[in-house]
Amino acid sequence: MATRWAAAAAVCGTLLLSGWAYPTTTSPAVTVATTTSTSDGTQAAVTQGWGPVVAGDEFNTGSTPNPLLWEVYNSAGNAGQGVRSPSAVTVANGMLTISGDANGTTGGLASKFARQEYGRWEARMRTSARDPKYHPVMILWPDSNNSPTCAETDYAEGQSDTTRINFFLHYACSGSSFQASASKVLDTTQWHNYAVDWSPSGIIGYVDGVEWFRDTNPADIPSESMHQTLQLDWFPNGTPTTPTQMYVDWVRVYAAGTLSGEMDTKAASWGLGSATSGVMPIRDGGFYRNYQYGAVISTPWHTLQVSHGAIRGQWAALGFENGVLGYPTTDEIGGLRDGGVYQNYEGGAIIWSPATGAQESLGPIRAEWQQLGFEGGVLGYPTTRVVTGLVNGGSYQNYQGGAVVSSPASGTHESVGAIRSEWQSTGFEHGVLGYPTTDVVTGLANGGSYQNYQGGAIVSSPASGTHESYGPIRAAWQSSGFEGGTLGYPTSEVYSIPNGVCQDFQGGRISDINGTLSIASS
Numbered sequence: 001m002a003t004r005w006a007a008a009a010a011v012c013g014t015l016l017l018s019g020w021a022y023p024t025t026t027s028p029a030v031t032v033a034t035t036t037s038t039s040d041g042t043q044a045a046v047t048q049g050w051g052p053v054v055a056g057d058e059f060n061t062g063s064t065p066n067p068l069l070w071e072v073y074n075s076a077g078n079a080g081q082g083v084r085s086p087s088a089v090t091v092a093n094g095m096l097t098i099s100g101d102a103n104g105t106t107g108g109l110a111s112k113f114a115r116q117e118y119g120r121w122e123a124r125m126r127t128s129a130r131d132p133k134y135h136p137v138m139i140l141w142p143d144s145n146n147s148p149t150c151a152e153t154d155y156a157e158g159q160s161d162t163t164r165i166n167f168f169l170h171y172a173c174s175g176s177s178f179q180a181s182a183s184k185v186l187d188t189t190q191w192h193n194y195a196v197d198w199s200p201s202g203i204i205g206y207v208d209g210v211e212w213f214r215d216t217n218p219a220d221i222p223s224e225s226m227h228q229t230l231q232l233d234w235f236p237n238g239t240p241t242t243p244t245q246m247y248v249d250w251v252r253v254y255a256a257g258t259l260s261g262e263m264d265t266k267a268a269s270w271g272l273g274s275a276t277s278g279v280m281p282i283r284d285g286g287f288y289r290n291y292q293y294g295a296v297i298s299t300p301w302h303t304l305q306v307s308h309g310a311i312r313g314q315w316a317a318l319g320f321e322n323g324v325l326g327y328p329t330t331d332e333i334g335g336l337r338d339g340g341v342y343q344n345y346e347g348g349a350i351i352w353s354p355a356t357g358a359q360e361s362l363g364p365i366r367a368e369w370q371q372l373g374f375e376g377g378v379l380g381y382p383t384t385r386v387v388t389g390l391v392n393g394g395s396y397q398n399y400q401g402g403a404v405v406s407s408p409a410s411g412t413h414e415s416v417g418a419i420r421s422e423w424q425s426t427g428f429e430h431g432v433l434g435y436p437t438t439d440v441v442t443g444l445a446n447g448g449s450y451q452n453y454q455g456g457a458i459v460s461s462p463a464s465g466t467h468e469s470y471g472p473i474r475a476a477w478q479s480s481g482f483e484g485g486t487l488g489y490p491t492s493e494v495y496s497i498p499n500g501v502c503q504d505f506q507g508g509r510i511s512d513i514n515g516t517l518s519i520a521s522s
Helices: 004-018 259-269 309-317 363-371 417-425 471-479
Strands: 053-057 070-072 089-092 095-100 108-111 119-127 134-142 152-157 164-170 179-185 192-199 202-207 210-215 226-234 244-254 280-282 286-291 294-298 304-307 341-345 348-353 357-362 395-399 402-407 411-416 449-453 456-461 465-470 495-497 500-505 508-513 516-521
Touching: 095 226, 119 134, 119 152, 119 226, 134 192, 134 244, 152 192, 152 202, 164 202, 164 210, 179 210, 226 244, 259 286, 259 294, 259 304, 294 309, 304 309, 309 341, 309 348, 309 357, 348 363, 357 363, 363 395, 363 402, 363 411, 402 417, 411 417, 417 449, 417 456, 417 465, 456 471, 465 471, 471 500, 471 508, 471 516
Parallel strands: none
Antiparallel strands: 053 244, 070 108, 089 095, 095 244, 108 226, 119 192, 119 244, 134 152, 134 226, 152 164, 164 179, 192 202, 202 210, 280 286, 286 294, 294 304, 341 348, 348 357, 395 402, 402 411, 449 456, 456 465, 495 500, 500 508, 508 516
16 A cells, blocks of 8 residues: 555554553453354464474464564554554454554554565454444564665455455555555454565465465565564544454564574674584474584574673573573673673573673672672672571672672662772671671762661761771760761770770760660860
């Protein structure tokens, strides 16, 4: 169809380049189907012998699309009409539902998986008894979002004639011939399988395993990477709109060749050398294939991720996909400070830099590190793995600029600078102070800061230095107003005197002799 390119480009440009801003419109009332497809029907993948599924989504888990697999639109609607809202896209009862309401609030989503040149896609879809102004459409959309030929493959599109389904192959932006198409009568309120086979030699469309579109003109065939989108687009005409739903039971992607071929292509792009193993099955439907300089992992959600070098070595030490990190969810990503690289996993990440090597990052300790700015913050890069087995179930991880310390009773907190050195001098978590219970708090009088611990605090200022504060002496200091009182900041540790202990302050001294506290001003 002639008008879809410009409209979709505006939406996908927002998605890929600038993220989404939530609209201020009221969310639509969502109608959820309670009956899924009772079978997979007749599939082109079966009739044409496409082999195993290599990517896709069965929509069997969660209440919203899996964010590892989909980007959900949050933008103006098609051609600026209405709104595409995440609230209109739900998952339940083993299927995806896109709901369009009477005001033109509807939805759409774009796949993160199978962004590739050539391949085979098949999806099972039906609609409610739809308003002619709502058009369900399944598209292969250019990854670049800026195709010089306005390339787009709408392999199933309903238009204003609700008795028909259409196929549109866009291969030019304008002119008397800019697309090839096909149309057939079909009851779209029933489940049907729609498929497209895209190769350098042509594009073929199927409905329920039967070919209904073919274009083998080399000039018409897209030659750039594309991905799946699912949309329920609104085309208002000034008359009232009846709410409409689009249901998708599954989306499945099949390789133009084989899984091993896809893995080999990925490996070649990363310089992993020749394959040294076959395609080997692993947990939950994943696969791996080893190469001279690493491996390619096919995840259970059918994405291919590279695993190599020091980061792979650390992942191996943690048990590969069977360990705490699970499967990789990205390739290695570089460009961090000081030449750093990271790779994300289901359960966290592995971080590498030339100075610190490859270290895991996971759980509450990772969350604290993130809060402090990751490698760009005060802590810098991790320098050790997460170390467990501390007193009372504690753990820690060291960083270039300090540590993050965690225990069930105290929470997870930074430990940095002069305050960390003072804590170390008291015996870390084994000493009188125990574990930290807050992060470092700044903004005190005269540039001061403190950190609370299970057994007291450490207090620091430029003029007084950094010192412990605990026990009855701390309670007496608190009663005097802490650093804001006449005593000011502590200038010594707690030290012994005959029959007791005392601590010096900028404005005096607090003594505890035989359990009797006294404050002496200087």
